Amino acid sequence: MKTTQPIAIIIMGVSGSGKTTIGELLSSKTNIPFADGDSFHPQKNIDKMVAGHPLNDQDRLGWLQEINKFCTKNIKQGKSCIVACSALKQSYRAILQNGIKEQMVFVYLLGTFELIQERLGKRKSHFMPASLLKSQFEALQPPKDAITMDIDNTPTAIVEKIVEQLP
Numbered sequence: 001m002k003t004t005q006p007i008a009i010i011i012m013g014v015s016g017s018g019k020t021t022i023g024e025l026l027s028s029k030t031n032i033p034f035a036d037g038d039s040f041h042p043q044k045n046i047d048k049m050v051a052g053h054p055l056n057d058q059d060r061l062g063w064l065q066e067i068n069k070f071c072t073k074n075i076k077q078g079k080s081c082i083v084a085c086s087a088l089k090q091s092y093r094a095i096l097q098n099g100i101k102e103q104m105v106f107v108y109l110l111g112t113f114e115l116i117q118e119r120l121g122k123r124k125s126h127f128m129p130a131s132l133l134k135s136q137f138e139a140l141q142p143p144k145d146a147i148t149m150d151i152d153n154t155p156t157a158i159v160e161k162i163v164e165q166l167p
């Protein structure tokens with residue numbers, strides 16, 4: 001990292017792409033605090049996903065606004081933050097960036113359906129069912145202006161590459 005200005009780093013990608021894993025490791029390497037976007041969901045969103053139903057734009061709106069508020073608060077206080085958030089559509093990323101576009105950096109975790117399905121199959125104790133992966137890929141609009149990382153690599157190697165590319 002080169003910048004001395006505060007930045008909000010959003011680790012994005014479909015469920016199971018590794019946002020929490022990579023976000024936590026990046027946090028330990030950079031000393032920038034990590035927050036999991038999952039913890040900003042209202043209970044009704046969690047219940048819906050647990051029941052096997054994908055969220056729609058309306059369900060995600062308030063959640064994305066909360067994450068934008070959290071990032072804005074940090075930036076205003078002069079602090080950087082790392083947040084894991086699927087941020088699947090361009091319109092969602094616009095909500096996240098509202099008022100802090102220049103200070104927000106997206107890191108996109110790119111992987112195949114097959115690889116992620118396999119990882120989700122092995123993951124223990126998480127509310128998000130693997131059956132929702134197809135809907136995640138259907139909603140996904142890959143970003144053009146993100147630091148893009150192939151997830152078919154070790155977390156350590158991925159995080160090293162992210163650190164090299166951060167502004």
Ligand SMILES: Nc1ncnc2c1ncn2[C@@H]1O[C@H](COP(=O)(O)OP(=O)(O)OP(=O)(O)O)[C@@H](O)[C@H]1O
Nearest residue numbers: 014015016017018019020021119123128153154155
């Ligand atoms: N680079 C990697 N190599 C191998 N396994 C990985 C890698 N990244 C993540 N995993 C594993 O894949 C699973 C999914 O990762 P993780 O929970 O971090 O994804 P996520 O994007 O945060 O998921 P969700 O959006 O559902 O919260 C976990 O079991 C994790 O240990």
Ligand SMILES: O=C(O)[C@H](O)[C@@H](O)[C@H](O)[C@H](O)CO
Nearest residue numbers: 014015037038055086087128
């Ligand atoms: O956008 C969405 O459909 C959801 O927010 C999910 O992606 C979850 O937040 C989470 O990442 C799953 O664990």
